[in-house]
Amino acid sequence: MAKRGEKTRQKILDSAEKLFARRGYHGVTIRQITEDAKVDTALANYHFGSKRNLFDAVLLRRAEELNKVRLEKLEEIEAAAENGVASLEDIIDAFSHPLLDRSERGGPGWKSYFALIAQINNSPEWGGKLMTEYFDPLVRRFIAALKRALPEAREEDIYWSYHFFSGALVLTYAETGRIDNLSDGKVHSSDLDAVQLRMPPFIAAGFRRLCETGGPKN
Missing domain, CATH: 1.10.10.60 (Homeodomain-like)
Structure with a gap:
């Protein structure tokens, strides 16, 4: 039974x-x-x-698995790093790779889940509350690792950099097909393996540009 x-x-x-x-x-x-x-x-x-309880259960089911894998990956790279300070690229990869890998190979359920997360992230009604509830403890752990990787950075620049990184992830796993049209089919939004090769160095360069140069100049 x-x-x-x-x-x-x-x-x-x-x-x-x-x-x-x-x-x-x-x-x-x-x-x-x-x-x-x-x-x-x-x-x-x-x-x-209730429907709201069901909605919460849908979000929690995969969030628990995703957060566990991300944290394990972060702990693994920190344990292997000198003085426990992982590289910026490795931290970004630990945060993004489990997500992109499940979207690429995890089946239609994961595709639906990430489409739902993209909706929530862009919703004033749901975004702040639900993303805080399910993901903030993990995100704070990653932000602490980013601060160690960029010890001279101003805190506000770390947070803005993470904000831009998060936005890039949301757009990427929404797989809207827009890049397919813009590139005349040369690249595809569904090619998440290609994304994973490019995202860590691209995002790391943005972090460094903003965080290692003292932030934006007026």
Whole structure:
């Protein structure tokens, strides 16, 4: 019974993730989710209680895995680094690679999850609260590593640099196809392996330009 209940719960989460990513939180009903999952609506109420609880469960399910892998990767590069201070490129890679790798190879569920995160990040209604709740403890750990990698930088420049990095990630895993059109098909927004080769050195250069030159000049 417990195994069957967990299977049903995961089916509901999968359908909710897919539909929330396509239509947004307000564009989906519990009934539509349970119809997609081919389960009785009462089971969604039993497992989650409300649509908001289901939405939170969708976000938490993959956030826990993603945050665990990112933290393990950061700890690994710090343990291997001299004096425990990892390079800027390695820190950026530890933050971005698990995300891009899952979007590239993790299947349609991860694609839906990242599309949903892109929506949330760009939403005044959800962005600040939900991203703070699910990701800020991990982000603060990475920002501490960035401060050690750039010890002379002003704190405000570290935070702005992270902000720009986060925006680049959101645009990238949204896979809008815009770069496909701009390049006349020479590159593709879905080619996340190509992204991963280029993003760490590009973002690291931006961090250094802003943080190692004393910030912007008036």
